[in-house]
Amino acid sequence: MTSQNNPERWDIFCAVVDNYGDIGVTWRLAKQLSAKHRIAITLWVDDLKSFSHILPALDPALPSQIHFGVTINQWSDPLPILYQAGNVLIEAFACELPEQVKTRLISMHQASKLDPNAERPPLWLNLEYLSAESWVEGCHGLPSMQASGLKKYFYFPGFTAKTGGLICENELFEKRDAWQREPQNRLDLFSSLGLSGITADDEVVSVFSYESSTLQALCEAWQNSEHTTHALFPKGRSLNSLQPILPCSVETLTAGTQIKLGNLVIHILPMTDQEGYDKLLWSCDFNIVRGEDSFLRAQWAAKPFIWHIYAQEDDYHLIKLDAFMQLYCNNLPPELAKSWKALNLAFNKEQQELTVSHWQKLNLIGLPLLRHAKQWPIDAINDVDLVSRLVQFVKNS
Numbered sequence: 422m423t424s425q426n427n428p429e430r431w432d433i434f435c436a437v438v439d440n441y442g443d444i445g446v447t448w449r450l451a452k453q454l455s456a457k458h459r460i461a462i463t464l465w466v467d468d469l470k471s472f473s474h475i476l477p478a479l480d481p482a483l484p485s486q487i488h489f490g491v492t493i494n495q496w497s498d499p500l501p502i503l504y505q506a507g508n509v510l511i512e513a514f515a516c517e518l519p520e521q522v523k524t525r526l527i528s529m530h531q532a533s534k535l536d537p538n539a540e541r542p543p544l545w546l547n548l549e550y551l552s553a554e555s556w557v558e559g560c561h562g563l564p565s566m567q568a569s570g571l572k573k574y575f576y577f578p579g580f581t582a583k584t585g586g587l588i589c590e591n592e593l594f595e596k597r598d599a600w601q602r603e604p605q606n607r608l609d610l611f612s613s614l615g616l617s618g619i620t621a622d623d624e625v626v627s628v629f630s631y632e633s634s635t636l637q638a639l640c641e642a643w644q645n646s647e648h649t650t651h652a653l654f655p656k657g658r659s660l661n662s663l664q665p666i667l668p669c670s671v672e673t674l675t676a677g678t679q680i681k682l683g684n685l686v687i688h689i690l691p692m693t694d695q696e697g698y699d700k701l702l703w704s705c706d707f708n709i710v711r712g713e714d715s716f717l718r719a720q721w722a723a724k725p726f727i728w729h730i731y732a733q734e735d736d737y738h739l740i741k742l743d744a745f746m747q748l749y750c751n752n753l754p755p756e757l758a759k760s761w762k763a764l765n766l767a768f769n770k771e772q773q774e775l776t777v778s779h780w781q782k783l784n785l786i787g788l789p790l791l792r793h794a795k796q797w798p799i800d801a802i803n804d805v806d807l808v809s810r811l812v813q814f815v816k817n818s
């Protein structure tokens with residue numbers, strides 16, 4: 422089936438490695454291609470159960486269903502639904518395509534070599550992970566010749582004009598600004614999430630990170646600080662690090678639970694859909710985020726943040742962290758840049774005391790950082806978002 426105004430049909434394949442990032446990014450991509458460009462998108466996902474955590478309306482038992490105009494198919498072996506080649510085929514993050522799909526691509530390729538009128542295979546792209554490293558510009562868009570003679574192109578998201586860009590929906594910033602202009606919105610959101618006792622003057626921090634001993638250190642600092650801090654933790658990995666300071670076992674915590682420790686109130690959040698999570702980021706004073714998608718959404722939220730980067734072998738993630746921090750801090754006053762970088766580095770290296778001391782310094786210089794956080798999305802988008810660049814890339818290929 423194709424969409425009303427656009428005859429194109431694209432397939433996206435996503436294997437959920439662990440966590441929610443792979444499906445989080447591909448789901449945003451699929452929704453935007455469908456909504457903005459009216460392309461008929463089929464998203465094939467191998468783990469619908471994980472997907473349902475960020476799309477609660479999804480029924481993991483169904484082999485095929487439609488949400489936000491996107492057809493979502495179960496990817497199991499063999500595929501429960503016949504793969505019918507469209508115009509474009511995206512494999513997310515180098516996932517290994519199903520045999521049936523590869524066989525189909527090869528037979529289409531061979532047929533089109535013999536007969537110029539035969540249907541051509543779809544344009545095949547591999548969507549890569551986001552990185553701010555400079556080599557990305559040189560690799561974005563390069564083809565790789567497969568043994569079958571087919572070409573696969575590497576599509577690299579990135580922060581500069583020569584990369585594939587960043588996923589950002591139309592009018593996202595206008596919607597965010599309208600939300601943030603009205604202070605009641607955040608209070609209404611908090612109460613709709615079952616959070617009570619948050620007043621307009623309280624500091625609110627969201628925490629969606631991996632396990633880290635620095636979380637305990639930060640919580641202890643908030644506990645002893647002079648003002649009230651509300652720390653919002655979606656049920657998940659970051660909570661494991663708080664066990665030593667919790668009065669009960671982490672396993673018994675459910676959404677809505679509140680734990681008061683001195684001037685700190687820890688709230689356990691339900692996981693919401695992505696639109697709900699965006700609003701949460703817009704509503705907090707500070708966000709601790711991770712991985713790829715929440716990291717980008719924290720930037721679009723125009724609020725200061727710590728990025729807990731996904732750990733890689735030989736500490737390669739620290740190189741990626743540094744590349745991003747250089748870029749993010751380009752237009753920041755040197756002292757502030759130093760402080761924000763030091764905080765992020767200390768958090769990622771699990772240096773507890775340093776994290777706390779840099780956090781405390783950051784509070785003193787909070788306002789310029791907030792101003793920077795507001796300007797950054799406008800600079801980072803570099804005129805055109807990822808989906809627009811991707812559609813153009815496909816047209817030019």
Ligand SMILES: Cc1cn([C@H]2C[C@H](O)[C@@H](COP(=O)(O)OP(=O)(O)O[C@H]3O[C@@H](C)[C@H](O)[C@@H](O)[C@H]3O)O2)c(=O)[nH]c1=O
Pocket residue numbers: 438439440441442443444445446474475550629655691692693694695696698711712713714715716731
């Ligand atoms: C907390 C929360 C998150 N989310 C979404 C936001 C994101 O789309 C997604 C989380 O994804 P990330 O922030 O990328 O973090 P992650 O740690 O879950 O994913 C990671 O997975 C690894 C396998 C990848 O290699 C990493 O690069 C990274 O993407 O969950 C919700 O929709 N609702 C929620 O309540």
